Amino acid sequence: MAKISSISFIILLSIALCVVACKVPKGYTSDKFQIFWQDRLNVTDFILILGLTNIGTGITPVSGPYGTMIVFDDPVTVTPDFNSKVIGSIRGTGSVCKLDGLSTCWAFTIRLTEGKYKGTLTFSSEIDPTKKDVAPISGGTGDFLFAQGFASSTPVDIRTTNTTYSVDLNVFWPPFE
Structure with a gap:
């Protein structure tokens, strides 16, 4: 019985901490908006180092051999259509970090130059490009x-x-003058 109570307490504490941590602080600006990442293999992103070709997948638009390293400087648009208005870019580097070739460790910046906001958002995360995934914002x-x-x-x-890729941004930041 004590074991169940302890587990229940830990679960409730975890939920409470998440609710507190997920709340936007008073006075901060917050917004949610969507952009589209237009990724073009061998046009705006390139393989720097080809990984271990005998492990994982072959080269596809969304995967590569384990250890493959790429760099990219891709346009960001307002709709999924590649020919829609360009509002910025997404730049960075990635390395295939899972043996199956489907997860990549990324370090990248989204730079918005047109529209409601202008500035950069910085990310560092492991992402599976074949499904919906989430990356934390680490600054801007x-x-x-x-x-x-x-x-x-x-x-x-x-x-x-x-x-x-559709990119849904959920952002908040402190007031500055």
């Missing part, structure tokens, strides 16, 4: 100075070397 500049929050990326079209 411009309108997003010291931003926090997260981004959910969802593949829209990953069938070709021209892949598109």
Whole structure:
């Protein structure tokens, strides 16, 4: 009985801490909005180091051999259509970090140059590009100075070397003058 009570207490404490931690602090600006990442293999992103070709998958638009390293500088648009208005870019590097070739450790920045906000959001996370995944925001500049929050990326079209991801941003940041 004591064991069940202890487990219940730990679960309730965890839920309470999450509710407190997930609340946007008073005085902070917060917003939710969507952008689209237009990823173009061998056009705006390139393989720097080809990983272990005998482990994991072959090279596809969303996976590569274990250890493969890429860099990218891709456009960000307002709709899933590659020809829609460009409002910024997503730049960074990634390394395939799982033997199956489907998870990549990323360090990247979303730079918004058009629209309601201008500035950067910085991310560092392990992401599976074949399904919906979440990355924490670790800071920002411009309108997003010291931003926090997260981004959910969802593949829209990953069938070709021209892949598109929907990126839902959930951002909050402190007031600065």
